[in-house]
Amino acid sequence: MQGTLDLLILRTVSLEPQHGWAIAKRIQQVSREVLQVQQGSLYPALHRLEQKRWIKAKWAETDTGREAKFYELTGAGREQLEKETANWSRLSAAINLVLKTE
């Protein structure tokens, strides 16, 4: 689900600028390994979001002194994140409701 991956990426980079591998690790950890995406599929999504100007990237040094490409949320990205989050909450609430009335 492309939209879901986009939402997760936006949420992950909203806390602080992160590089690709860290984003992948974070999504896996936070989702308690439930979301089994191939790590590679992250990159087309990252570049697409960058094209949409929802995130921006810059090269910077990591803690260990290596050069890596860090992604951070833009203003437009923050708006998009809020919109998507609200959508998602509404949708999951609706699904929950349907499931509970069983």
Added chain:
Amino acid sequence: MSWAEKLWLRLRPLLRREQAARELDKEVQFHLEQQIAENIAAGMSPSEARYTALRIFGNTSSVKEQTKETWGWIRVEQIFQDLRYALRQLRKTPGFSATALLTLALGIGANAAIFTLVDALMMRHLPVTDPKTLIRIGDTNDCCVNGGVPDNADFSLFSTEVYERLKKSAPEFEQLAAMQAGFAYRPVVARREGTAETARSMMGEFVSGNYFDTFGLRPAAGRLFLESDDAEGAPMVAVLSYDAWRSTYAGDPTVVGSTFWINTKPVTIAGIAPEGFFGDRLSTSPPAFYFPLMTHEAISNVPYVHNNNIGWIYIIGRVKPGTPILPLQDKLSALIRGWAKETKMFDNNTDKSLPEKTHVVLTAGGGGIQDLRDQYESNLRLLMGASGLVLLIACANIANLLLVRGMRRKMEMSVRTALGAAKARIVRQLLTESVLLAGLGGLAGLLVAYLGAQMLLKLAFAGAKTIPVNALPSFAVLGFAFALSLLTGILFGVAPAWIASQANPAEALRSGSRGATSGASLLQRGLVVLQAALSLVLLVGAGLFAQSLMRLQGTDLKLDSKNRYIAHINPQGAGYSTTQVEALYRLIEQRFHQVSGVKNVGISIYTPMEDNNWGNSVQVQGQVFTGKSASVVKANAEYFGSVGTHVVTGRGIGVQDVFTAPAVAVVNQTFVKTFFPNGENPIGRRFGGPGPKSPGDFEIVGVVEDTVYTTVRWKDHSMYFLPITQHAPSDDSPIEKDPSMYAGALVLQTEAPINNIEALTRKTLAEINSNLAVVKFQTFDQQIADRFHDDKMIAQLTALFGGLALLLAAIGLYGVTAYTVARRTSEIGIRMALGARRAGVIGMVMRGAMSQTVIGLAIGIPAALLCVRFVRSQLYEIQGVNVAVMTVAILSLMLASLLAGMIPARSAASTEPAQTLRAE
């Protein structure tokens, strides 16, 4: 974000693509290294850590490719990349590329060449203002000066009075112009006053005063016609065509306002028609002069301008915008019906439904009078059909070549798929290649089209002074060729692309080159079979047209053309009145007999095998009128001898048959069969036109053989011959107005060929009268050959297309057989290692190749038999395919197949078993 920023964002990756790609590599590399480091930290061995990192990442090149696709402008860039790659592929396989390009160039070129002609002859408008609003009253080429009811009572040829009446009573037309129908048959003699130039025979067309206005034309110099020029008694003026002004009078500006002697009458040149205007129809002899309708009688001494029974003009008009055409057509038809009744046109006719059937058809007039189109339409259709079949064969060839290539590259595609290339990308890549190939083929095809169209025009208008059509392909032709090549490319690029994309990489890689040993696919074989069948159809067609031409040319024309020369002359144009011509003809006979070597001097209104015919209704005295008619030639005493027509019984025309002598006639054998069917002796009997008195006009004094006039196709052609200066006794119209007194041709029979006979003829005529210009000079043989010209052209072109088809089919068969052999090299190697002999191997390959040809024949033979019906009307005395034509066609195809199969078969037989097995 401003639009500039947006653009920059889109452009940046394109401009900095290399750098962006490097950054992406670095980014992915960093990711993998982080993962490997983590894996090692978790206790894996370095190699295990690396493997696991790659596994959970996924296919790296695929990821990179997908990522790059999110960058802007990627599509455009990929197209360039595909094109570069496709060009490299074409260069890498020159044999394939050359064959494919040649095939495409020939297929597309042949079609575009034919289409150039179709476009020029059938689709183009006259170079006039707003041609789309022009409407012609009439839809046939009924020509040139006729009375009576035309076929189906469908009128296209009108009298002067009908034109005047239509003009007055049809206000739906903004303008309504009239033009002479048969100007090409009635050239004028022109000489500019005050110059030393000799009189020339030139084309002149009589047109209404509003002719140029109707077409919305402006003069290149001087003025065009006014309505007042086209009035009885107005000063005689003419408009000169731009081409004639440039070529004959060197663009001399003083021509405007100067006097020309036209048929010895003084005419002032009012102005020059605009550049590019060639008249109201495409013609090999466009008018040099335009004259007002009302001057026709004075200039050409014709009796019909004020005769309401005789039609001689065509009408084109411009309707007011928004005029509904059908009601207008009904209204005009009613008008014509009224006129036909007034002139008692139906009185002598037995068909009582004629008055009701009388009508006119309104047609688009933007193309002018389309007689050239009607003349060539059936031929062009035929050629379009033939070239279409050639294109089909060419397409089959291209498809086959691309298929073969697609198979060969299955391996390459598998590798690329395995390495992560998207299937869509591979399909696009292959499509790019075939479209590029088709595009290049289309370009080469345009060159072939241009040269081909030039050749076609030279063939079609051989010997014509003016070729009315340009060989340069128009935009329509360019578009046609381009669309055609694109279609071919896409259509036949899709199949191999699809096959390649279906390849299961693992399977293909596993099986390697040993792959399927089945050789060519069913599709490929099917295409070869199709080619064989189509080329057989074309070969049979070519054979039939060749045979038709042979029959036509082999016809006994019942004449003798050896050492005969024909000079067409125009005594009326030289200023002679009908009462003066008898003396003129005696003088011509006398003067030409003084030229050494001249045996017979024939004088007649027209000659055998020329594009001319005068016909009349005939009633024999003592019989009822049956509606039959016969052609008439008026001639002098030496005429029969000069053309080689033998007298069968009685006598020919004699020197004694002068104007004052009793009127006599000589008839041909068909005339006797038609009008005296019970074997009565025709000698001494009388006939003439239908009516109470006229059947007694001419006494038959002799019967001659059926010499062929007009065309070989005219069977059972009744003819009669009259002394040239005699006049029907019952005809009380003044002899001064009898145009049949004027000779049109001079036939010279000589003892031996005379080299300078043309110059001698011109000189002798000019000595008699400097205005006796030669209209046309040819040997009798040339004149006859001209009448076979169109049939010869069709025979040549169908033979050309047949040959082309055969060549392409042979290339196709060769391609598939060679491919099969290449695929089966190892199998053949094993066979030979196991003891198969060379002859056996050759036999095996040839059997495969020939079986396709034989199936092609099995389809092609009935198809050819079926197709004959479409061309039967264009063949002469050929009802169906005969054994000889079919045999030759089959043998040609078999021979071509044998040659095409033999080359790969021999290479298969020279397979070195040890070598091929080692190569595995």
